[in-house]
Amino acid sequence: MPIRDWIGRDVKKWLVPLALFIAGVTLFIGVARLSEYSWGPVLTTLKSVDPTLAILTLALLSGVFLCAAMKWRIVTEAQCGPSGSLFFYFRYISLAVLVGQVFPLSLTNSSIRIYALKRQANHGIMTTAGLFLWDQLFDFIALSILMCIGVVYVFGNLPLVMTLGLVLGSGFCIIAGMNLLTATIQITIKLLCSWERIPEKKRIRLGQLTSDLLSVQVARKLFSLAMIKYMLSAAVYTCLFSLCGLHTMLFDIYWAAPTAEMAGVLSQMPGGLGALDWTWVGALKTNGLDAKGAAIAVLSMRFLLSSAYVIVTGTIWGVHFVRSKKFIS
Known part of the structure; x- marks a missing residue:
């Protein structure tokens, strides 16, 4: 079989993921070189992991996956009606994150969602892709807010109480302003649907977006869950660095996490590598x-985080296989 047929007729579609992977690996090697390849301290850290803190890290990571699953379920059911249990979304979110350590983030996430909903309820590719973008919009808003607050905390030397006040205040303002956001999007969609320069098929797809999906109630739920998701994610990184022995800068690590995650998301490199x-x-x-x-x-x-992804995803899918009796004779 020719190699061109094995990877697909359109070879160009593989170039971007390959370039991102190579770039990520190159940058990661740069970090390894910066450490002067001192693997001894890394191994020492891994051997002295606190079991209680490790379990807490896994629980927090499961919470991150759960929030993402709830968001995905909300947008899907708002547009398409009931399409599976929460555990269905939970296990595919965990799989998307794990596979996303090898392939570009958004490409992996959207592809696995498309596969899952196509297999579960035969939802169309364009519908699922549109729901993914709507879901990710609130992730981006929440992460941007937390990143800005984190930068102010780190470089402005804000007291912790004032920082928490900023989180609550900004979150409240965004939730209160959801009416304006959803109204703006609805008006934009109506204008696009009436614009004849846009192909008719695309206008029909835009017109199929339900009022439930674009409602204020759904938007507020998505934003709230996105905020909780990234605050839990920051706690995961804090625990991971604490496992590495960094106990004196935990609050700084917590508020630096949104900026690091934003860098990983914007780069679209596998796992933010x-x-x-x-x-x-x-x-x-x-x-x-x-x-x-x-x-x-x-x-x-990074090693601990990758291990946590494998453990949590393996546990979730192990429970699924046991429940579905795939391995029970």
Whole structure:
């Protein structure tokens, strides 16, 4: 079989994922070089992991997956009606995150969602892709808010109480302004549907977006869950670095997490590889670590994070297989 037929007729579609993967690996190797390939401290860290803190990390990561699953379920049911249990969304979200450590983030996430809903309820590709974008919009808004607050906290030396006040205040303002956001989107869709320059098929698809999906109630739920998701995610990173022995800068790590995650998301590299790691190196250096120490801590964190993804995803799918009796004779 010719290699061209094996990878598909359109070879170009593989170039972007391949380029992102190579770029991510190259940047990650740069972090490893910065640590002077000192794997001894990394192994020492991994051998001295606190079991209680490790279990807490896995629980928090499960909470991140659960929030993402709830968001996905809300947008799907608002547009298409009931399409599966929460556990269905939960296990495919965990799979998307795990596979996203190898392939570009959004491409992997959307592809697995399309596959899952096509298999479960025969939903169309364009419908699922549109729901994914609507879901991710609120992730981006929430992460942007937390990132801005984190930057102000780190560089403005804000008291913790004032920082929490900023989180609550900004969250309340966004929730209160959801009427304006949803109204603007609805008006924009109506204008696009009436614009004859847009192909008729696309106008029909835009017109099929239900009022339930674009409702204020759904938008508020999605934003609230997105905020909780990324606050839990920041707690995951805090626990991971605590497992690596960094106990004196936990609040700084917590508020640096949104910026690191945003770097990973915007880079679209597999698992944020490279972009996420270099952002963490910079954040740790800002808090007093030297370049080598920061790189060693990031390498340890990355290994622990990957292990956590495997453990949580494996557990979720193991429960699924047992429940469905696939391995029971």
